[in-house]
Amino acid sequence: xxxxxSGIIRSMKYSAIGIEMAAAVAVGAFIGYWLDEKLGxxxxxxxxxxxxxxxxxxxxxxxxxxxxMQEKADNxxxxxx
Numbered sequence: 001x002x003x004x005x006s007g008i009i010r011s012m013k014y015s016a017i018g019i020e021m022a023a024a025v026a027v028g029a030f031i032g033y034w035l036d037e038k039l040g041x042x043x044x045x046x047x048x049x050x051x052x053x054x055x056x057x058x059x060x061x062x063x064x065x066x067x068x069m070q071e072k073a074d075n076x077x078x079x080x081x
Contacts, residue, residue, distance in 0.1 A: 017064050021057035028053020 032049030036042045 013064075013068060017061055020060045020064065024057035024060060025050060025053040028056070 028049040028051070029046065032046035035045035035049070039045065
């Protein structure tokens with residue numbers, strides 16, 4: 001049973017990576033679209049903020065994968081002891 005819970009938690013961590021990436025791009029697109037409407041700068045704010053969202057998403061992806069790899073290494077160290 002504990003093994004099944006561990007697999008579910010691991011799956012949730014991996015799915016969070018995709019959700020964070022999509023959310024960052026969506027928030028950037030929303031901000032850019034809203035600013036374009038307010039300032040009349042179409043499509044420049046939209047493009048700028050989508051790029052910012054992509055960068056934020058990849059940053060989050062990097063940080064999350066680094067954390068997962070560290071946890072995996074820690075688990076392997078515990079098993080070898």
